[in-house]
Amino acid sequence: MSNENSNLYHDQIVLHLVQFAVVWAILAMTAGVYISAELVWPTIDFGQFWLSFGRLRPLHTNGIIFGFGVSALMATGFYSVQRTSHVPLFMPRLAWFCCYAWQLIVLLGGLSLLAGWTTSKEYAELEWPFDIAIAIVWVCFGVVFFGTIANRKIRPIYISNWFYGALIIVIAMLHIVNSLAIPVTIGKSYSLYAGAQDAVVQWWYGHNAVGFLLTGGFLGMMYYFLPKHAGRPIWSYRLSVVAFWAFTYSYIWAGPHHLHYSAIPEWVLSLAMVMSVILLAPSWATMINGIMTVSSASEKLKTDPALKFIVLSLAFYGLATFEGPMMAFPSVNVVSHFTDWTIGHVHSGALGWNAMITYGTFYYMVPRLVGGELYSVRLANIHFWMALAGTMLYIMAMWGAGVSQGLLWLSVDEIGELSFSFKDIMSSMAPFYGLRLIAGLIFLGGTMLMAYNLYKTIAGKSAIKVQVPAVDPAFGVSS
Amino acid sequence: MSALSLHKKIEENTGLLIFGILLVSSIGGLVQILPMLGHDAMEEATANTRVYSAVELTGRDIYIREGCSVCHSQQIRPLIAEVERYGPYSRAGEFVYDRPFLWGSKRTGPDLHRVGGKFSDDWHRIHLVDPRAVVETSIMPGYPWLAKRDAIQAGKASKKLRALSRLGHPYTEEEIASADADLEGLKEIDALIAYLQMLGTGLSEDVSI
Ligand code: HEM
Numbered sequence: 001m002s003n004e005n006s007n008l009y010h011d012q013i014v015l016h017l018v019q020f021a022v023v024w025a026i027l028a029m030t031a032g033v034y035i036s037a038e039l040v041w042p043t044i045d046f047g048q049f050w051l052s053f054g055r056l057r058p059l060h061t062n063g064i065i066f067g068f069g070v071s072a073l074m075a076t077g078f079y080s081v082q083r084t085s086h087v088p089l090f091m092p093r094l095a096w097f098c099c100y101a102w103q104l105i106v107l108l109g110g111l112s113l114l115a116g117w118t119t120s121k122e123y124a125e126l127e128w129p130f131d132i133a134i135a136i137v138w139v140c141f142g143v144v145f146f147g148t149i150a151n152r153k154i155r156p157i158y159i160s161n162w163f164y165g166a167l168i169i170v171i172a173m174l175h176i177v178n179s180l181a182i183p184v185t186i187g188k189s190y191s192l193y194a195g196a197q198d199a200v201v202q203w204w205y206g207h208n209a210v211g212f213l214l215t216g217g218f219l220g221m222m223y224y225f226l227p228k229h230a231g232r233p234i235w236s237y238r239l240s241v242v243a244f245w246a247f248t249y250s251y252i253w254a255g256p257h258h259l260h261y262s263a264i265p266e267w268v269l270s271l272a273m274v275m276s277v278i279l280l281a282p283s284w285a286t287m288i289n290g291i292m293t294v295s296s297a298s299e300k301l302k303t304d305p306a307l308k309f310i311v312l313s314l315a316f317y318g319l320a321t322f323e324g325p326m327m328a329f330p331s332v333n334v335v336s337h338f339t340d341w342t343i344g345h346v347h348s349g350a351l352g353w354n355a356m357i358t359y360g361t362f363y364y365m366v367p368r369l370v371g372g373e374l375y376s377v378r379l380a381n382i383h384f385w386m387a388l389a390g391t392m393l394y395i396m397a398m399w400g401a402g403v404s405q406g407l408l409w410l411s412v413d414e415i416g417e418l419s420f421s422f423k424d425i426m427s428s429m430a431p432f433y434g435l436r437l438i439a440g441l442i443f444l445g446g447t448m449l450m451a452y453n454l455y456k457t458i459a460g461k462s463a464i465k466v467q468v469p470a471v472d473p474a475f476g477v478s479s
Numbered sequence: 480m481s482a483l484s485l486h487k488k489i490e491e492n493t494g495l496l497i498f499g500i501l502l503v504s505s506i507g508g509l510v511q512i513l514p515m516l517g518h519d520a521m522e523e524a525t526a527n528t529r530v531y532s533a534v535e536l537t538g539r540d541i542y543i544r545e546g547c548s549v550c551h552s553q554q555i556r557p558l559i560a561e562v563e564r565y566g567p568y569s570r571a572g573e574f575v576y577d578r579p580f581l582w583g584s585k586r587t588g589p590d591l592h593r594v595g596g597k598f599s600d601d602w603h604r605i606h607l608v609d610p611r612a613v614v615e616t617s618i619m620p621g622y623p624w625l626a627k628r629d630a631i632q633a634g635k636a637s638k639k640l641r642a643l644s645r646l647g648h649p650y651t652e653e654e655i656a657s658a659d660a661d662l663e664g665l666k667e668i669d670a671l672i673a674y675l676q677m678l679g680t681g682l683s684e685d686v687s688i
Contacts, residue, residue: 039587042611042618053620054546116544121579150493157490165496170504177508184642188540188634192646195574197515199582204508212504241486248500252507261556262582263571268511275507338552338586405586410560418563422589427616 009082010089011463013099015369017075018362019458020103022451024067025355029447031060033440039433050114058125059113064350065123065213067106072358073217074098074141077164079365080224081148084158086471090147094140101137105130117187121202123209124178128189131179138175142168153471159240163220166248170212178205196263200256207255214354215321216247219286225361226290226310230300235292239285246282250275257328260337269330276328283321290314305380309360312388316352320345335410340432341402344395351391351443359387359450366454371464375456383446383453390443394436401432521647525572526683530648531674533636533658534665538674541633541667542581545622552583553592553678562688566593566679573681576648588619593679603672625668633670636662 038044038053045051078095082088089095109126118125126134145168149157178201181189193201227234234240253275256268294301294311301307323345327336336342367374374380404425411419489495531539542548555561557568569592574580598606602613608626610617636658644650662670 038620039618042620045620047621047623049545049622049624052545052622054549057546057549118543118546119579120543120546120548120581122584146493146497149496155491156487157493157496162490162496162500166500166504169497169500173501173505182642182646184639185634188639190578190639190642190646193516193578194646195520195577195580196571197520198578198580199574200512200515202580204512241490245503249503249506252504253511256511258584259582261558262554263569263574265515268515271511334556334558337556338584340585342585409564409586410558412560412563416559416563418560422564423614423616426588426618429618 006088007468008088009466009468010078010092010095011369011466013089013092013095014075014079014365015458015463017071017078017099018366018369018454020099021068021071021075021358022362022447022454024063024071024106025447026444026451028060028063028067029440029444031056031063033437033444035060036433036437036440040430040437049116055114055116055118058118059110061123062113062125063106063110065209066102066109068358069213069217069354070102071106072361073164073167073213073221074102076221076225076358076361076365077145077167077217079369080160080220081145081164082468084154084161084224085148085152086154086468087148087151088468090144090151092144095144098137098141098144101133101140105133105137112187115187119179119181119189119191121178121191121198122206124175124202124205127187128179128181128183129186131175131181135172135176135179138168138172142172158224159234159237159244160220160222160224162244163216163223166244167212167217167220170208170216170248170252174205174208174212178202199259199262200264200268203258204252204255207258208252210349211251211254214349215251215283218354218357219247221357221361222286222290222310222314225357225364226314227293229304229307229310229364230294230297232293232297235289239289243282243285243289247279247286250279250282254279254328257333260328260330260333273328273330276325280321280325284318287314287318287321305377305384306360306363308384309356309363309387312384313353313357313360316348316356316391320349320353323348335406336402337406339402339405339409340398340429341406344398344402347398348391348395351387351394355443355447356387356391359383359447362450362454366457369463370458370461372457372461375453375459379449379453383449386442386446386449390439390441390446393439393442397432397435397439401429401436404428520571521575523572524575525570525681528573528575528681530576530643530650531677533640533654533661534630534670535674535677536639536643537630537633537636537662537667538670538672539581540639541625541671542674543579544633545625547591548581548583549585550583550587550619551589551591552586553590554582555590555592561590565590567682567686567688570682573679576643578643578646591675591678595676595678595680600672600676603675604668607668607671622668625671626666628667630662630665630667630670631659633667635659 035056109130117127180192183189191198254272256272257276408420408425555565555568606613607622609621610619640650640655640658
C-alpha cells in the first residue's frame with residue numbers, strides 16, 4: 001500500500017454497511033408488517049409452513065436486530081472510530097471480512113429460521129452453527145475496532161468508543177454463555193441449562209442484548225453524531241463518564257425482571273427490580289446530556305431533518321427508559337406481563353429510538369460519504385413525520401391492547417369467578433391489531449422513502465477519499 | 480490517586496478500558512446466575528415430574544420448531560385469576576428436564592402449562608390443523624402439514640435421547656435403543672399431541688392451587 005493510501009479513511013466499507021442495513025430494515029419490517037396482518041387475518045399464511053407466524057416472528061426480530069441493527073452499528077462504529085482516533089481502520093481486510101461474513105450469517109440464518117431451525121430462546125434463536133460463526137465474526141469486529149483505538153493519534157479515547165467497545169465485549173460474553181449447548185444434528189441442539197436455570201441465563205442474555213446492543217450501541221452513535229452534527233461539544237463530559245459506568249454496572253442486574261411471579265428465587269427478582277429502577281438515573285442522565293448539547297443549536301433543529309430525527313429519538317429513548325423501570329415494579333408487571341403492552345414498550349424503543357436515530361445518522365452520514373448533498377430534504381422531512389406518526393400510532397394501539405388484556409385477564413367477580421373468557425378478550429383485540437398494522441405500514445413506507453432518497457443520493461458514486469487530518473500535538477500521542 | 484486521575488488512565492489505555500468494561504459488566508451476572516447453577520436442579524423435581532418419552536420429546540421439538548412458544552406461555556403465575564383460569568401455579572421443580580425452557584413472554588393465546596388432559600386428542604387434532612373449525616374467532620395459525628409428515632422426519636429420537644442422557648437425564652439404555660421404533664407409524668401431529676397431553680402433569684395429585 002502506498003504511503004498516501006495509508007493516510008485515508010476506509011469509508012467504502014461504511015457505505016456498504018449502510019446499504020445492507022437499509023435493505024435489512026425493509027425486509028425485516030416487511031416481515032413485521034406481515035405478522036401484524038396475520039394477527040388480523042390468521043389464514044394469510046396459506047397453509048405454508050414458512051409463512052407461519054411462529055417462524056416469521058423470529059425472522060422479524062433477528063432480521064431487525066442483527067441485520068439492520070448490527071450493520072448500522074458496524075457502519076457508524078467504523079466511521080466514528082476512525083475520526084475520533086485520527087487513523088484509518090486497523091486491518092481493513094478483516095473489516096471487509098466482518099462486513100460480508102455478517103451479511104451471510106444474517107441471510108442464511110434468516111433462511112434457517114424459516115426452515116424451523118431454532119433454539120426458541122428469544123434473540124438467540126439461531127442454532128449452533130450460526131452461534132459459532134457469530135462468535136468468530138464478533139471477535140474479528142473487536143480486533144478491528146480495538147486495534148484502531150490502540151493505533152489512535154489522540155490521547156483520550158472518545159466517549160462514543162466506550163459504548164461501541166462495551167457493545168462488542170458484553171455481547172460476546174452474553175452470546176457465548178447463553179449459547180452453550182449440545183448439538184444433536186446440524187439444525188438442533190439442547191441447551192446446557194434446563195428449566196428455571198435456563199430461564200435466568202436466557203433473560204440475563206435477552207435483557208442485556210437489548211441493553212448493550214439496542215441501547216448502549218446506539219448511545220455510541222448518539223455520542224458521536226449528535227455533537228458532531230449540532231456543531232457543539234457534548235454538554236458535560238463528566239456526566240457522560242459517570243453515566244457510562246453506572247449504565248454498564250447496573251444494566252446487567254435487571255434481566256430477571258422478565259420473570260416476575262415465576263418459579264425463580266425471590267431475592268433474584270427483588271434485586272432485579274431495584275436495579276431496574278436505579279437504571280433510570282444513568283439512562284436519563286444520558287438523555288439530558290444529549291438534549292442539552294443540541295439546545296444551543298436550536299436554529300439548525302428547525303431546518304435539518306437529520307438532526308430532527310436524532311433529537312426525537314432521544315425523546316423516545318427517554319420515554320422507553322422511563323416505562324421500562326415502571327414495568328419492573330411487580331404491581332405494574334402483573335398487568336403488563338405477557339400482554340401487548342410489552343410489545344408496545346419494545347417498539348417505542350425500537351421504532352422511536354433505534355430506527356429513528358439510525359435514520360438521522362444515515363441522513364447525516366451518507367451525503368458526506370459520497371461528497372454530495374442529500375437528494376431531497378423534502379422527502380426526508382416527509383419521512384420524519386411518517387416515522388413519528390407510525391411510532392405514536394403503534395405505541396397507542398399496543399397500550400390500548402395491552403392494558404385491556406392485562407386488566408381483563410385478571411378480573412374476577414365478588415365470588416372469585418373469572419369475569420371474562422380468554423376467547424372474548426382475544427376477539428376484542430382486532431381493532432388494536434388493525435391499527436398496529438396501519439402504523440407499521442406508515443413506518444415501513446417512511447423507511448422506503450429513505451431508501452429511495454439515499455439511493456438517489458449515492459447514485460452510483462463511491463465514498464470519496466478523506467485524508468486523515470494532522471493531529472494537534474497538544475492532544476496527540478507522543479510518537 | 481483521585482477518581483478523576485484513575486479515570487484519566489482508563490480513558491487513555493485500550494487494555495484498561497477493555498478490562499474495566501469486562502469487570503464491571505460481569506458482576507451482576509456472576510452474583511445472580513452462579514448460585515443458581517451451583518446446585519443440581521434435578522434433585523428438586525416435583526413428585527410426578529419425569530423425563531420426556533421419545534414421542535413426547537419429538538412433540539416438544541416440533542412445538543419449538545413451529546414457534547408455538549411465541550404465542551403461548553407455560554408459566555402460570557401465583558395469582559387468583561391465573562390459578563382460576565389455568566390451574567395450579569407453576570413450580571420450578573416441574574421444569575428440570577426442559578431444555579430449553581419454554582415459559583414464553585407473550586400470551587397471544589392462553590397459557591398451556593396445564594393443558595394436559597384438558598381436551599381430547601381428537602379435539603387437538605382438529606384444532607391444530609384448523610383452529611377456526613372449533614373456535615370460530617381464533618387467530619391461531621393452522622398447522623395442516625403436521626398431519627401429513629411422519630414423526631420420524633422431525634429428527635432421530637435415539638440421538639436426542641443420547642444427547643440428553645449425557646446431560647444427566649435418566650434414560651435407560653432400552654429407552655434409547657427403542658426410541659426410533661417408538662415413532663414408527665406416527666405423524667408429527669401425534670407426537671405434538673402426546674407432548675401437549677403430558678404438559679403440567681408433574682405435580683402430585685393433591686396439589687390444587
Ligand atoms: C414496520 C415496523 C414494525 C412492525 C409492523 C413490527 C411488528 C411486530 C410484531 C407484529 C411483533 C410480534 C408481536 C406479537 O407477538 O404480538 C413484533 C415483535 C418484535 N419486534 Fe417489531 N415491528 C416493527 C419494527 C421493529 C423494529 C424497528 C424493531 C427493533 C429495532 C423491532 C423489534 C421487535 C422485537 C424485539 C419484538 C419481540 C418483542 C417481544 O418478544 O417482547 N420491531 N414486531
